[in-house]
Amino acid sequence: EIVLTQSPGTLSLSPGERATLSCRASQSVSSNYLAWYQQKPGQAPRLLIYGASSRATGIPDRFSGSGSGTDFTVTISRLEPEDFAVYYCQHYGSSRWTFGQGTKVEFK
Amino acid sequence: EVQLVQSGAEVKKPGESLKISCKGSGYSFSNYWIGWVRQMPGKGLEWMGIIYPGDSDTRYSPSFQGQVTISADKSISTAYLQWSNLKASDTAMYYCARRPGGYYYDDWGQGTLVTVSS
Numbered sequence: 001e002i003v004l005t006q007s008p009g010t011l012s013l014s015p016g017e018r019a020t021l022s023c024r025a026s027q028s029v030s031s032n033y034l035a036w037y038q039q040k041p042g043q044a045p046r047l048l049i050y051g052a053s054s055r056a057t058g059i060p061d062r063f064s065g066s067g068s069g070t071d072f073t074v075t076i077s078r079l080e081p082e083d084f085a086v087y088y089c090q091h092y093g094s095s096r097w098t099f100g101q102g103t104k105v106e107f108k
Numbered sequence: 109e110v111q112l113v114q115s116g117a118e119v120k121k122p123g124e125s126l127k128i129s130c131k132g133s134g135y136s137f138s139n140y141w142i143g144w145v146r147q148m149p150g151k152g153l154e155w156m157g158i159i160y161p162g163d164s165d166t167r168y169s170p171s172f173q174g175q176v177t178i179s180a181d182k183s184i185s186t187a188y189l190q191w192s193n194l195k196a197s198d199t200a201m202y203y204c205a206r207r208p209g210g211y212y213y214d215d216w217g218q219g220t221l222v223t224v225s226s
Binding site: 032033035037039044045046047050051056057088090092095096097098099100101102 | 143145152153154155158167169170203205210211212213214216217218219
C-alpha cells in the first residue's frame with residue numbers, strides 16, 4: 001500500500017507570501033493519479049489540482065501543481081486571505097484511494 | 109450544476125443501525141462513481157469506498173470492508189452508506205463525492221455528521 005507523507009505539518013505564513021506544500025509517496029506513482037484538495041473549517045474538501053498539475057475548474061492561477069515519481073508539490077504563488085486552510089494530497093492505486101495527512105497553512 | 113445533497117446529522121447509540129444518503133442532481137447519476145470519505149473529529153480524510161450506480165459495482169478500502177455497506181438506487185439518484193452495529197468510534201463527518209472519470213473527486217456533498225454516544 002502506498003503511503004503519502006505531507007510536509008510540513010503546519011506552514012505559518014503571511015498574506016502575499018509564497019507557500020510550497022510537499023507530498024511524498026512511499027513508492028513511485030503515476031502523476032495521473034495524484035490530486036490535491038483544499039479544506040476550510042466547516043466545509044467539504046474542494047478539488048484544487050488533478051493529474052498532479054492540472055487546475056480544477058475555477059481554481060485561480062496562483063495555485064500550481066508539479067512533481068513526478070515520489071515527490072509532488074503544490075505552490076501558492078501569493079497567499080490570499082482565503083487560502084489559509086488545510087491541504088491534502090490524494091493518490092489512486094490498486095482500486096483504492098489514499099490521502100496524505102494534510103498540511104495546514106495558517107496565519108503567521 | 110452538479111449537486112450532491114446529503115442527509116442531515118444523526119445522533120445514535122452504540123449498537124444501533126444507520127443509513128445515510130447522498131442525492132445527486134444536475135448530471136447523469138448512473139454514469140459516475142460516487143465515493144465516501146470519513147473525517148473523524150479534528151483529523152484528516154480517509155477514503156472508505158466507492159460505488160458505480162449504473163451497475164452497483166462497489167469497492168471498499170480494506171480498513172472499512174465489513175464495517176459499512178455502500179449501496180445506490182439509481183432510480184432516485186441516491187447513494188447510501190450504512191452501518192448495522194454503530195460504535196462510538198464511528199463518530200465522524202462523512203462526505204460523498206463524485207468521481208468524474210479521472211482519478212479524483214470533483215464535486216462533494218456538504219457532509220453528514222454522525223455522532224454515536226451512549
